[in-house]
Amino acid sequence: MCGIVAYIGGEAALPRLIEGLRRLEYRGYDSAGVAVLDGEGLWVRKDVGRVSELAGHLQGGPGTQVGIAHTRWATHGGVTQPNAHPHTDGTGRIAVVHNGIIENSSEIRARLGKRGVTFKSETDTEVLPHLIREAYKGDPLQAVRDALAHVRGTYGIAVVFADAPDVLVVARNGSPLVVGLGRGETVVASDPQAVVAHTRQVVYLQDKEIALVTREGVQVSTLEGREVQLPVETLDGDYGLASKEGFPHFMLKEIHEQPRSIRRALRGRLQLEEGNAKLGGLNMTPRDLVAVNSVISLGCGTSFHAGMAAAMAIEALARVPARAEIASEFRYRHPIIPRDTLYFAISQSGETADTLGAVQEVQLKGGEVMGVVNVVGSTIARTCARGVYVHSGPEIAVASTKAFTSQVAAMLVYTLMMARCTNLSLEQGQLVAKALDAVPGAVAHYLSEPGPIEEAVERIAKARYVLFLGRGFSYPVALEGALKLKEIAYIPSEGYPAGEMKHGPIAMLDPGTPVVFVCPRDGQTEKAISNMMEVKARGAWLIVIHTRGDDEVARLADLAIPVPETADFASPLVTVLPLQLIAYHAGLALGRDVDKPRNLAKSVTVE
Numbered sequence: 001m002c003g004i005v006a007y008i009g010g011e012a013a014l015p016r017l018i019e020g021l022r023r024l025e026y027r028g029y030d031s032a033g034v035a036v037l038d039g040e041g042l043w044v045r046k047d048v049g050r051v052s053e054l055a056g057h058l059q060g061g062p063g064t065q066v067g068i069a070h071t072r073w074a075t076h077g078g079v080t081q082p083n084a085h086p087h088t089d090g091t092g093r094i095a096v097v098h099n100g101i102i103e104n105s106s107e108i109r110a111r112l113g114k115r116g117v118t119f120k121s122e123t124d125t126e127v128l129p130h131l132i133r134e135a136y137k138g139d140p141l142q143a144v145r146d147a148l149a150h151v152r153g154t155y156g157i158a159v160v161f162a163d164a165p166d167v168l169v170v171a172r173n174g175s176p177l178v179v180g181l182g183r184g185e186t187v188v189a190s191d192p193q194a195v196v197a198h199t200r201q202v203v204y205l206q207d208k209e210i211a212l213v214t215r216e217g218v219q220v221s222t223l224e225g226r227e228v229q230l231p232v233e234t235l236d237g238d239y240g241l242a243s244k245e246g247f248p249h250f251m252l253k254e255i256h257e258q259p260r261s262i263r264r265a266l267r268g269r270l271q272l273e274e275g276n277a278k279l280g281g282l283n284m285t286p287r288d289l290v291a292v293n294s295v296i297s298l299g300c301g302t303s304f305h306a307g308m309a310a311a312m313a314i315e316a317l318a319r320v321p322a323r324a325e326i327a328s329e330f331r332y333r334h335p336i337i338p339r340d341t342l343y344f345a346i347s348q349s350g351e352t353a354d355t356l357g358a359v360q361e362v363q364l365k366g367g368e369v370m371g372v373v374n375v376v377g378s379t380i381a382r383t384c385a386r387g388v389y390v391h392s393g394p395e396i397a398v399a400s401t402k403a404f405t406s407q408v409a410a411m412l413v414y415t416l417m418m419a420r421c422t423n424l425s426l427e428q429g430q431l432v433a434k435a436l437d438a439v440p441g442a443v444a445h446y447l448s449e450p451g452p453i454e455e456a457v458e459r460i461a462k463a464r465y466v467l468f469l470g471r472g473f474s475y476p477v478a479l480e481g482a483l484k485l486k487e488i489a490y491i492p493s494e495g496y497p498a499g500e501m502k503h504g505p506i507a508m509l510d511p512g513t514p515v516v517f518v519c520p521r522d523g524q525t526e527k528a529i530s531n532m533m534e535v536k537a538r539g540a541w542l543i544v545i546h547t548r549g550d551d552e553v554a555r556l557a558d559l560a561i562p563v564p565e566t567a568d569f570a571s572p573l574v575t576v577l578p579l580q581l582i583a584y585h586a587g588l589a590l591g592r593d594v595d596k597p598r599n600l601a602k603s604v605t606v607e
């Protein structure tokens, strides 16, 4: 989703801003732009399309050393050149880039309109440069502070003034900003990825804080004007420029990385001898664990599906009630937050506004939320204070693959830890630990022999509609398979619990309709076989993901894709793999941009 980079230093700003935007491309965007000082004024270029296209139009741009840049993911107003950021005031001497949403922009527009301001875009953002212009009396920091007093909503902003060439002003409320403190240069960005090329010494702005940025550093204060000393932190994550390592796309690379990424989620956490596990970041004693009377996972999209798979495992192994909730719905239904419920906020990016909102609601009502996050230092990780990093490494493809399996793996570690205290004997705990320890090997084995994916794709790429079915642990996998196919190939598809098919979706089946049935051998296989018969009786084309060697199930399929045997609770970690590959190859077959599917963003920082 939208990205911000701002630079003030001793080198030409334009190439540095473009390099920063390139590092943010993975977040998803539809247009890009820059504004840099130009002699007496500002030089602004922006357009719909890729950062590389924008870079192609910057020949002959000024070599000045101060500027701001942005990648936009449309919310208010279509994908057009005027709607791209930066936005300027009427004189063109103040430029603003903005992430987030100004909720009262219509009121402000109407007010400014009456005072003769004309707008060039349909965006909510454009009110900001006009408000700042009205407030500007020669003090850039005060002007932004005064302007923001009129604004309701979320923002991360960076502002450049032609009349104050030695400063930038940035402010944050609900949209992250990190300030990189280099030698004689300061870089501000919405994501540490865009800062690390310059420095690893950073400060994270907090909500309702504003900062004056100079080449020498940053002075932070609250919006009310109280000075703030933020701790300088060192970025120690893996922020290298992501490489495809010989794969044609990041998505395929990330699918193939899963034996390693799952291993990282488990490493140092499983205790095979003790039949137990340890997640230091949760800081929970056995007494704390047994005091938990229910577990709720909060997340969106793929992370919600990971939470569903985890909740089933917690109920099965720990015998504690557990469920997953869609974070975007959670806080608006005035949820009851029992004291003895433990919440997990599952998020790859750690920046998803819906999930962050749910976390804040739980915290406000006195509940305990643990973060299950991939991006180190992200807002959700910091807001939760306690939690677990899933360590899947940077996920660049917009559609989540390796983060899903790492999230499930990390939650299964928690499950074992809790279950060992509540329900499992030493021997049972050892079996669970051993089963988890075997997963990376099983994943590697599957990826080396993925089965007839091409045949599946041949059918699916031509389909008008695809139904994904699964029971028990395979139900969240069916949901994830359908989501991936929609995202990457834009093929209408839905995931359903297999037993529920006869209550509606069966009406969608024509002769030849592809139905992908996720059916590893587990306690529900017999029931699943009956559901397969119902599919076959309608002449649909049945693709079955089954446990290698399970001929009873394989025989029923028009196309059988075997996966290695695992414990039932760990099966989502292998059964999801063919579904990821099907989505990837179907997307390719249809000529889609698989790493950057249309309309999607990697980091969804608006509600």
Ligand code: F6R
Binding pocket: 300, 301, 302, 303, 304, 346, 347, 348, 349, 350, 351, 352, 355, 398, 399, 400, 401, 483, 484, 487, 602, 603, 604
């Ligand atoms: C699916 C996908 C999205 C994300 C969702 C939550 O491929 O990427 O559904 O899973 O936007 O994002 P995070 O996990 O960053 O909170």
